[in-house]
Amino acid sequence: MGLDVFKERKTIRKFKDTKIEREKVLSLIEAAIQAPSAHNFQPWEFILIDEKETKEILSSKMAETWIKNLKKDGKPNSEIEARVKLSKERINNAPFIIIPCFDTSKVEKYGDSRDNAEFIMGIQSVALASENILLKATELGYGVLWLCAPLFCPDEVRSVLEIPENIFPQEILIVGVPDEDPEKPKRRNIDKLIHFNRW
Numbered sequence: 001m002g003l004d005v006f007k008e009r010k011t012i013r014k015f016k017d018t019k020i021e022r023e024k025v026l027s028l029i030e031a032a033i034q035a036p037s038a039h040n041f042q043p044w045e046f047i048l049i050d051e052k053e054t055k056e057i058l059s060s061k062m063a064e065t066w067i068k069n070l071k072k073d074g075k076p077n078s079e080i081e082a083r084v085k086l087s088k089e090r091i092n093n094a095p096f097i098i099i100p101c102f103d104t105s106k107v108e109k110y111g112d113s114r115d116n117a118e119f120i121m122g123i124q125s126v127a128l129a130s131e132n133i134l135l136k137a138t139e140l141g142y143g144v145l146w147l148c149a150p151l152f153c154p155d156e157v158r159s160v161l162e163i164p165e166n167i168f169p170q171e172i173l174i175v176g177v178p179d180e181d182p183e184k185p186k187r188r189n190i191d192k193l194i195h196f197n198r199w
């Protein structure tokens with residue numbers, strides 16, 4: 001895996017209607033679990049969804065919370081309908097879904113402010129595993145869309161997927177064969193973001 005994979009990786013939001021074999025997805029998970037993790041606790045779990053009915057129930061349940069939040073924000077009904085429709089379609093039509101989760105029972109507990117640092121380390125570890133999925137997918141010619149939505153409705157995701165209370169679903173990764181070739185968003189100039197020796 002060369003630098004090209006890092007440069008080639010970009011978010012894909014449109015996918016071909018091509019089935020993604022479970023075996024291929026397992027190779028993405030193999031890549032994920034090569035990530036480093038704090039204390040080598042490997043606090044990750046992965047829910048893999050390729051069942052139409054599950055996708056539909058999940059998208060509908062998540063939409064309920066989103067509609068409530070958008071109404072609270074005072075968004076007009078037409079905007080709410082359009083945004084929720086797009087979001088549901090994305091999930092319902094997803095060729096394959098991976099939900100990386102953080103198992104909070106696997107991290108160190110001190111009963112003081114260090115618990116917050118341990119919690120963050122758990123999230124960081126799962127994020128690193130997730131990035132490995134994105135990079136491996138790029139190498140295999142797949143595209144991925146990262147949806148942050150589960151962070152806003154963890155209980156709904158838990159209830160649909162029967163996830164225990166101590167498990168935090170971090171994001172939805174939609175994996176599929178790209179049906180678009182968008183321009184990758186420009187990166188900030190490296191000179192503007194590095195700080196040698198001092199801020």
Ligand SMILES: Cc1cc2nc3c(=O)[nH]c(=O)nc-3n(C[C@H](O)[C@H](O)[C@H](O)COP(=O)(O)O)c2cc1C
Pocket residue numbers: 009010011012146147148149184185
């Ligand atoms: C933590 C995180 C959350 C994201 N959530 C969403 C999302 O909910 N919807 C979406 O369309 N893209 C989402 N993205 C994708 C970003 O919009 C995308 O990575 C960014 O615009 C840079 O584009 P690139 O991935 O093509 O380099 C998310 C990415 C990350 C890392």
